[in-house]
Amino acid sequence: MSIIKRSANAEKQKRFRDKQKDKGKKQVRGYVTPQAMDCYNELSDKTKWTDSEMLSNALRITYAAYKCGQIKLLNEWLKDHDK
Numbered sequence: 001m002s003i004i005k006r007s008a009n010a011e012k013q014k015r016f017r018d019k020q021k022d023k024g025k026k027q028v029r030g031y032v033t034p035q036a037m038d039c040y041n042e043l044s045d046k047t048k049w050t051d052s053e054m055l056s057n058a059l060r061i062t063y064a065a066y067k068c069g070q071i072k073l074l075n076e077w078l079k080d081h082d083k
Contacts, residue, residue, distance in 0.1 A: 025031040065074040
């Protein structure tokens, strides 16, 4: 029974991945839209950060903005720059 359950779960995950690919999304620590992928590639090209460094630094920036009460400012900048 356990093997059947694992197999069904693997099939479910495969269907989900296929649906995301069909929607034009690419997996980078989760599925992202083409617009988000463009932003990711732009940051990667400019900074030469690895995927792990990108995630770590994004969390640091977001946390720093939160601690300084600047989340609204960060969100407005992202909206103003179509990011």
